[in-house]
Amino acid sequence: MLNKVLLIGRLTRDPEVRYLPSGMQVTTFSLAVNRRFKDKGGNWQEETYFFDIESFGGLAERLGRQLSKGNQILLEGSLRQDKWENQAGEKRSRVKIVAERVALLSKPTQPDSNQKPSYEGSEFVEPTDLNSDEDVPF
Amino acid sequence: MLNKVLLIGRLTRDPEVRYLPSGMQVTTFSLAVNRRFKDKGGNWQEETYFFDIESFGGLAERLGRQLSKGNQILLEGSLRQDKWENQAGEKRSRVKIVAERVALLSKPTQPDSNQKPSYEGSEFVEPTDLNSDEDVPF
Amino acid sequence: MLNKVLLIGRLTRDPEVRYLPSGMQVTTFSLAVNRRFKDKGGNWQEETYFFDIESFGGLAERLGRQLSKGNQILLEGSLRQDKWENQAGEKRSRVKIVAERVALLSKPTQPDSNQKPSYEGSEFVEPTDLNSDEDVPF
Amino acid sequence: MLNKVLLIGRLTRDPEVRYLPSGMQVTTFSLAVNRRFKDKGGNWQEETYFFDIESFGGLAERLGRQLSKGNQILLEGSLRQDKWENQAGEKRSRVKIVAERVALLSKPTQPDSNQKPSYEGSEFVEPTDLNSDEDVPF
DNA sequence: TTTT
DNA sequence: TTTT
Numbered sequence: 001m002l003n004k005v006l007l008i009g010r011l012t013r014d015p016e017v018r019y020l021p022s023g024m025q026v027t028t029f030s031l032a033v034n035r036r037f038k039d040k041g042g043n044w045q046e047e048t049y050f051f052d053i054e055s056f057g058g059l060a061e062r063l064g065r066q067l068s069k070g071n072q073i074l075l076e077g078s079l080r081q082d083k084w085e086n087q088a089g090e091k092r093s094r095v096k097i098v099a100e101r102v103a104l105l106s107k108p109t110q111p112d113s114n115q116k117p118s119y120e121g122s123e124f125v126e127p128t129d130l131n132s133d134e135d136v137p138f
Numbered sequence: 139m140l141n142k143v144l145l146i147g148r149l150t151r152d153p154e155v156r157y158l159p160s161g162m163q164v165t166t167f168s169l170a171v172n173r174r175f176k177d178k179g180g181n182w183q184e185e186t187y188f189f190d191i192e193s194f195g196g197l198a199e200r201l202g203r204q205l206s207k208g209n210q211i212l213l214e215g216s217l218r219q220d221k222w223e224n225q226a227g228e229k230r231s232r233v234k235i236v237a238e239r240v241a242l243l244s245k246p247t248q249p250d251s252n253q254k255p256s257y258e259g260s261e262f263v264e265p266t267d268l269n270s271d272e273d274v275p276f
Numbered sequence: 277m278l279n280k281v282l283l284i285g286r287l288t289r290d291p292e293v294r295y296l297p298s299g300m301q302v303t304t305f306s307l308a309v310n311r312r313f314k315d316k317g318g319n320w321q322e323e324t325y326f327f328d329i330e331s332f333g334g335l336a337e338r339l340g341r342q343l344s345k346g347n348q349i350l351l352e353g354s355l356r357q358d359k360w361e362n363q364a365g366e367k368r369s370r371v372k373i374v375a376e377r378v379a380l381l382s383k384p385t386q387p388d389s390n391q392k393p394s395y396e397g398s399e400f401v402e403p404t405d406l407n408s409d410e411d412v413p414f
Numbered sequence: 415m416l417n418k419v420l421l422i423g424r425l426t427r428d429p430e431v432r433y434l435p436s437g438m439q440v441t442t443f444s445l446a447v448n449r450r451f452k453d454k455g456g457n458w459q460e461e462t463y464f465f466d467i468e469s470f471g472g473l474a475e476r477l478g479r480q481l482s483k484g485n486q487i488l489l490e491g492s493l494r495q496d497k498w499e500n501q502a503g504e505k506r507s508r509v510k511i512v513a514e515r516v517a518l519l520s521k522p523t524q525p526d527s528n529q530k531p532s533y534e535g536s537e538f539v540e541p542t543d544l545n546s547d548e549d550v551p552f
Numbered sequence: 553t554t555t556t
Numbered sequence: 557t558t559t560t
Binding site for chain 2: 079080081
Binding site for chain 6: 147148149150151168169170171172186188207208209210244246
């Protein structure tokens with residue numbers, strides 16, 4: 001009934017586009033999300049998770065057109081679970097995330113750019129709303 | 139950096155308790171989360187996802203003590219990902235959810251209860267905060 | 277850019293309905309949201325906030341039709357701020373919340389009902405999605 | 415029971431610091447949150463809300479030390495409501511937001527910096543966790 | 553002006 | 557392996 005996910009992360013590669021039999025566009029990509037934590041020794045560690053993201057319809061069209069590898073995004077969506085049986089007849093499942101709203105937070109600097117590379121190899125862009133024509137508050 | 143999950147669902151079985159070498163309690167359970175959607179024919183369908191939940195420390199102690207199979211909870215947490223290699227040396231991963239705040243929303247009625255079973259086989263309980271002594275707003 | 281609010285609370289009165297010049301329906305109500313906290317003496321206290329909720333269009337129609345005083349709801353929305361000047365020319369503002377998704381969690385028992393009042397004076401209802409025909413995950 | 419707010423915005427001035435009789439630090443500031451929407455003519459408009467933010471204890475200390483005017487932050491917190499009576503004996507109330515987790519997203523470029531001002535007059539900084547020593551996932 |  |  002309540003199933004909500006909010007993530008900030010970076011695309012590990014360009015989005016992939018495919019189409020449902022109905023003609024609806026599906027755009028998928030993998031999102032790298034970092035977590036920082038202190039280990040037992042009190043030192044900061046960083047861990048990265050890679051989540052499978054899926055989007056449909058108009059949002060999928062905009063994401064396929066406007067996102068690319070390395071972009072940092074803010075994503076709101078919900079958890080889903082694919083279920084299947086493997087060749088051995090064993091039940092398998094995989095969690096994925098369906099995107100519902102996405103904002104582009106930043107793009108990595110072009111290496112050949114005449115712009116001075118900014119801090120941490122990233123160029124700041126004003127957050128861009130990728131949720132289209134509608135009035136979306138995020 | 140932002141990694142937040144909010145879910146309402148029901149425990150599919152009693153929580154399992156184990157302990158880390160440090161003595162810290164770990165409580166795990168599976169949460170059934172329902173999704174209702176319209177199929178192509180316009181009829182409402184229901185799909186259920188089963189997510190693996192993990193909790194640590196004081197929250198784990200309270201959840202192990204106070205939750206049981208069938209309880210409906212509101213959970214706030216974050217996504218994690220376990221990674222390993224199988225015997226064939228292939229990389230495998232599994233998404234799980236670490237609970238950070240939990241509220242008990244309702245318990246199923248005891249079948250042998252002298253209480254009249256309420257609507258839909260569920261007894262209403264006032265939402266119970268399982269986040270302990272601290273002042274937690276959820 | 278990100279502006280998200282999630283609340284569980286109860287309507288303090290029946291919703292009020294009005295219409296914009298465009299004909300669009302606007303439904304407003306006040307939501308009582310409780311907070312429990314420990315005072316300095318270590319005793320649990322409860323405090324109640326009353327937030328002004330506003331909804332528009334199709335959601336407003338459903339909320340005006342299906343919600344009433346005392347209903348407990350789960351609400352997702354975003355913060356807004358009304359600004360005006362008073363007679364003395366001083367700037368004034370008031371925070372309100374625009375509802376984007378609403379689920380009905382429970383209704384208070386009718387006092388004259390032939391139903392046995394359930395625990396805590398509340399009848400449990402299966403959470404009801406008030407977000408209409410679309411496939412909304414909450 | 416559930417009372418959660420997530421915002422991205424910029425500080426309109428440096429934070430203010432005060433102390434409770436108990437010695438606990440309180441840090442307050444105003445956060446400017448932008449909303450983009452299409453007007454009736456189909457043109458994008460931008461509106462800005464100013465929310466009052468309050469923080470306590472260790473988080474207040476870090477925010478007082480590390481935040482300043484113009485910083486863009488991601489904030490997680492909950493809604494509160496101050497209530498009082500004015501001189502005329504009328505009930506008044508004001509919504510505010512208590513910060514629970516904060517991440518620094520970006521700082522405006524120093525005007526006298528020898529750094530080339532980056533895109534849109536802002537310097538990108540890697541998101542900084544201001545939630546201290548604990549392992550906070552945001 | 554407030555709900556349970 | 558699944559809850560209501």
